[in-house]
Amino acid sequence: MTTPPSGTEPPKPHPDAPAPGSALGTHYSGCFGCGVDHPTGLHISAFTPDGLSVEAEFVVGEPHQGAPLLAHGGVLATAMDEVIGMSVWLFRKPYVTGRLETDFLLPVPVGTTLHLRAWCNGISGRKAYLEAEGRIGAPDGPVAVRAAALFIEVEMEHFARHGDAEAITAEHHDFEVNP
């Protein structure tokens, strides 16, 4: 379910994608993954090297423990969800996570800087097929976490109907999507 149908091409950069090297802001200051105002969130900040993928660092701290001095798997899955969500926004449509598969390959000690990367393998209709990885200590360090995801395109109305779309658009004018 997270593999694109055969024949699906990897996407090209959207004409309005941020320029290569651009930092990506938070989509909502209260977001648990990237919100700058979240008191206990992951505070992930990211950039895009190429308008197609996202890179970020996540420092695993004591609030993220599962076993003593080791990261909680659910926190690591959240970090994967976040960078994948940031990467699919490069295509300038709102998406939500439909399915998120996570492989935990190595324990991640508190104090680790996890180097995250997310990219899109293809978009078919409303479905975007994405992957992410988290490497320990360096961009070419050992892979500790891998994720594959299916994100589903929604209308902005999804956030208004189920949540508070105005809170997003008030902070982030990129989200004033006019389909």
Ligand SMILES: CCCCCCCCCC(=O)SCCNC(=O)CCNC(=O)[C@H](O)C(C)(C)COP(=O)(O)OP(=O)(O)OC[C@H]1O[C@@H](n2cnc3c(N)ncnc32)[C@H](O)[C@@H]1OP(=O)(O)O
């Ligand atoms: C403004 C931007 C803000 C960005 C925020 C990013 C935050 C980070 C990412 C997240 O964590 S998002 C929060 C967690 N996710 C959710 O809350 C989504 C909850 N689920 C839903 O709202 C709906 O189930 C969903 C919008 C995903 C789909 O409902 P729909 O009624 O619009 O579509 P439908 O159920 O017909 O599914 C469309 C297609 O996707 C497929 N699909 C949907 N969910 C699936 C699933 N879980 N696994 C596999 N396939 C799935 C479905 O089979 C179908 O395939 P086909 O077109 O081939 O028939």
